[in-house]
Amino acid sequence: MPRQAKAKVTPIWRKEARADHIYRVAAEIMCRKGYEATSMNDIADAVGLTKAGMYHYIQGKEHLLFEIMSFAMDMVDENVIAPTRDIEDPEERLRALVQHHAGRILEVGGEVTILLEEMWALTPAHRRIIRGRKREYFEMVRQTLQQLAAVEKLRQVDPSVATFSLFGMINWISRWYRRDGKIPKEVVLKDFVELAVCSVLKTPSVSSGKKYRALS
Amino acid sequence: MPRQAKAKVTPIWRKEARADHIYRVAAEIMCRKGYEATSMNDIADAVGLTKAGMYHYIQGKEHLLFEIMSFAMDMVDENVIAPTRDIEDPEERLRALVQHHAGRILEVGGEVTILLEEMWALTPAHRRIIRGRKREYFEMVRQTLQQLAAVEKLRQVDPSVATFSLFGMINWISRWYRRDGKIPKEVVLKDFVELAVCSVLKTPSVSSGKKYRALS
DNA sequence: GTCGTAAGCTACCGGGTGGTCGGTTTCCCT
DNA sequence: AGGGAAACCGACCACCCGGTAGCTTACGAC
Numbered sequence: 001m002p003r004q005a006k007a008k009v010t011p012i013w014r015k016e017a018r019a020d021h022i023y024r025v026a027a028e029i030m031c032r033k034g035y036e037a038t039s040m041n042d043i044a045d046a047v048g049l050t051k052a053g054m055y056h057y058i059q060g061k062e063h064l065l066f067e068i069m070s071f072a073m074d075m076v077d078e079n080v081i082a083p084t085r086d087i088e089d090p091e092e093r094l095r096a097l098v099q100h101h102a103g104r105i106l107e108v109g110g111e112v113t114i115l116l117e118e119m120w121a122l123t124p125a126h127r128r129i130i131r132g133r134k135r136e137y138f139e140m141v142r143q144t145l146q147q148l149a150a151v152e153k154l155r156q157v158d159p160s161v162a163t164f165s166l167f168g169m170i171n172w173i174s175r176w177y178r179r180d181g182k183i184p185k186e187v188v189l190k191d192f193v194e195l196a197v198c199s200v201l202k203t204p205s206v207s208s209g210k211k212y213r214a215l216s
Numbered sequence: 217m218p219r220q221a222k223a224k225v226t227p228i229w230r231k232e233a234r235a236d237h238i239y240r241v242a243a244e245i246m247c248r249k250g251y252e253a254t255s256m257n258d259i260a261d262a263v264g265l266t267k268a269g270m271y272h273y274i275q276g277k278e279h280l281l282f283e284i285m286s287f288a289m290d291m292v293d294e295n296v297i298a299p300t301r302d303i304e305d306p307e308e309r310l311r312a313l314v315q316h317h318a319g320r321i322l323e324v325g326g327e328v329t330i331l332l333e334e335m336w337a338l339t340p341a342h343r344r345i346i347r348g349r350k351r352e353y354f355e356m357v358r359q360t361l362q363q364l365a366a367v368e369k370l371r372q373v374d375p376s377v378a379t380f381s382l383f384g385m386i387n388w389i390s391r392w393y394r395r396d397g398k399i400p401k402e403v404v405l406k407d408f409v410e411l412a413v414c415s416v417l418k419t420p421s422v423s424s425g426k427k428y429r430a431l432s
Numbered sequence: 433g434t435c436g437t438a439a440g441c442t443a444c445c446g447g448g449t450g451g452t453c454g455g456t457t458t459c460c461c462t
Numbered sequence: 463a464g465g466g467a468a469a470c471c472g473a474c475c476a477c478c479c480g481g482t483a484g485c486t487t488a489c490g491a492c
Contacts, residue, residue: 015438033336036252040480052482053440061480117391120249155414157407158399164392165385165411172384175333183374191373195381198371199415231468256450268452269470277450 019057022047027068031111035065035118065118066126072112073133079104081140090147091197091205097141098196099189102170106185110174138163145200155202162200169196235273238263243284247327251281251334281334282342288328289349295320297356306363307417313357314412315405318386322401326390354379361416371418378416385412 025047030038040061044051058064080100087093105113116134119127145159154162169192177188197204241263246254256277260267274280296316303309321329332350335343361375370378385408393404413420 161407168388169381169384176380191377195415199411266471
């Protein structure tokens, strides 16, 4: 039990921290095999406990999924919505939204994004909560596009359809991007900002170049 | 048994046709609840047979999924690849690809597209087959983008990344589009062609207007 | 040292899974 | 009328699921 060595140094193994570890392992497995195809024994084995032992830290399978999804939405709130909410210029805001969201997926890994689609596995109450948080995010992006439409910068497309399109492009990343693949994540990020912004804007101004300048 | 009435008219109820019906029903249920969450009893009930009776027409659950996925890829081959393969101008071809693919999803329903993602549920042999067919399609789109890059029409983005982006936008449609919703499919289709083409092309020429003219 | 608590395990539960077997019904053909 | 095949079903199988009860162990506080 190598973990015990660390336990000696930090005598109190926070129960919550251990639960966090279980969440992380569970997220990885569930993402790889799907929620239903993942058994509690799979998770217990991966985490080094028996199923019964694991139940001292968690409440149940569905609750596990709910916690993971909530964590995913927390990440969106903190790392995507919060840093972009106060950007005044809607074009600038859109660019930042894409950059932060895609950047998160590329860096943290898409596990969490993929699990966000297993909505039907949640209890109705939990499903309502997650759906509400998703809708909130969706509305923010949609309103950004509507602002752009108001100043004639948006292409002649339905703002909702355009928003769905943006989410499609970005969420799909987690289905194909491999961090050990040959495309570096900086390239993907730069390209995605360009693809996303250009797909919806008539005449995007040149990137303000805060982080990425045009290559040529 | 209302089906019997029809059987009287067409005395030979082709076994294959009955199997087809089962595939269709299974696709609808599996898409709604997910492959693993769908039991053979669910399907049997929906199709009006007992589980044992159903096994006279099908070979097993995994094979059912494989057949559905193969059918989906047949549809792509017939209705997307075949009618666009011989278009010479790559920009025209790209436009047609998006139009046909998105059009199919909007009209047939996305069941089949969503099921195409449950790759991990297949046996390795079946998985290899489906993956091969997917890759073939992917390569066709990618080469179209590469041709566009060769004539300086593609934006400064990696063609593979751009291809993934296109697939993301389009495949995502089946996750949000409701045929009984308020956005008519013609609008979605028109918008998607514009969004997709404009996302990857520097200066898309005005649509040749074969089917859809600019609205204003 | 010993006691209380938390951690963790073995053994088990009821129920549902994909799948099969043997038999019965139904229908068409002659 | 009756024979043969295809259609269909009730009962069952072995197995695995999520989850729990109750016991044992390990450890820190005093």
